[in-house]
Amino acid sequence: MSEKPKKLLKPDICIIGGGSGGLSVASAAAQMGVDVVLIEKAKMGGDCLNYGCVPSKSLLSVAKSIHSHNAAKPYLNKFKKADVNYAAAKQHVADVIATIAPHDSVERFEGLGVKVIEAAGKFTDNDTLEVENYTIKARRYVIATGSSAFIPPIKGLDLVTYHTNESIFELDKKPQHLIIIGAGPIGLEMAQAHRRLGCKVSVIDAFKILGNQDAEFAEIILDKLKAEGIEFHSETQVEKLDTVDKKISVSIMTKDGTQDIINGSHLLIATGRGANVNGLGLEHTDVEFSSKGVSVDNALRTDAKRIYAIGDVAQIKGAAFNPQFTHVANYHAGLVIRSILFRMPAKVSYDLLPWVIYTDPELAHVGLDAKQAAQKYGEIRTLSASYDGNDRAIAIGKTTGKAQFYVTKKGYVVGATILGENAGELITILALMISQKIKISKLATLTVAYPTLAEIVKRAAQDYYTGFAEDKKLRFVIGLLRKFG
Secondary structure: OOOOOOEEEOOOEEEEOOOHHHHHHHHHHHHOOOOEEEEOOOOOOHHHHHOOHHHHHHHHHHHHHHHHHHHOHHHOOOOOOOOOOHHHHHHHHHHHHHHHHHHHOHHHHHHOOOEEEOOOOEEEEOOEEEEOOEEEOOOEEEEOOOEEEOOOOOOOHHHOOOEOOOOHHHOOOOOOEEEEEOOOHHHHHHHHHHHHOOOEEEEEOOOOOOOOOOHHHHHHHHHHHHHOOOEEEOOEEEEEEEEEOOEEEEEEEEOOOOEEEEEEOEEEEOOOEEEOOOOOOHHHOOOOEEOOEEEEOOOOEOOOOOEEEOHHHEEEOOOOOOOOOHHHHHHHHHHHHHHHHHOOOOOOOOOOOEEEEOOOOEEEEEEOOHHHHHHHHOOEEEEEEEHHHOHHHHHHOOOOOEEEEEEEOOOEEEEEEEEEOOHHHHHHHHHHHHHOOOEHHHHHOOOOOOOOOHHHHHHHHHHHHOOHHHOHHHHHHHHHHHOOO
């Protein structure tokens, strides 16, 4: 019996991957009347909705509420330490995902006119993709397959049960002692969340923890996390893993050669991300790719000119770094739409990219750091203001942190770092200033509601005029005007 022939589809755009980036392209194109096919073999919404940003921030929110309750002890007559309902905390995470999921659902996108195929797709050449009972020959392809947790080659890993961000949110019972290998944003956020939920937490990293951040900011965060009871092992190698008496045994060696063993109930691997490139059939195309991702130019186009790649899977040739954030995927999506639909030039630039580590306190940054700003613009000024000088921060008991801006001689902000309560929200003000080339004087003279945390960024801006009153020319003018009454 002959095999049933596959149905041929010839859409304008075929998107492989239904995560944030892929869905942004599909939504924008479909609403402009473009014929779109979207292929997703797993869950719509991708890593961000199901395993990343959404569940992690939901769990952090619950943990912060519990921490706030325990911090209220001085104001309560009959204080009782929070008895954590771990199942309820995890249910909150599930409820948040379920609330957001319809926005990313198959039904919604089919309602927009997108043909959604829930299966794996594979290229057979530069122009053809095979998926289930379809052969697709699209005018343009967009690879948006994202990334997954990178699993390092640790001796004995096959002897233990471990979790990644894809399974840690599915635990039924609260970990007694959670060991986390990796102290990037995911590792630190999950460490603080689980510690506040009542777990013992140990964090191990082969490198200096937060070593790529400003030392002053890094020290403040680590001191805060240590004060909450998190145990850190910085610049420490994991020698091997084992299961001993139903516990996970982690053998470590510190920078100075000291060896030790940490025993815990659960293990979380948070050692970075690996691009999802396997099984796409890219070897049958002209697309250059590796385990790091799909190589693209600054317009996100591969060597096969009709194939683009966006989000975590995209690796820009020659780039100093390739950030993996949901908002970067959405940014890429906008550039690809600009290129494909409007034939307008599109070029990736991360000069204005904001990012946030959602620990408490939060660490947020946009633009250049102090060293980069000095290299690019020569003489710069560093302006700052501390949270402990802000009336709102004092009133709510959130005085840990500071805002710091990097400003050129002409008064333009080229970078900013904020550490403290709501830093991720406050950094948006600076992102706008940098993107629109707004001078620091505009922020310094802005009327800000009192008392708000936003006064911190205004106070830092006013630091630009420190010493201004001592200017001899200014004092001469003021003295001259006084003579006229």
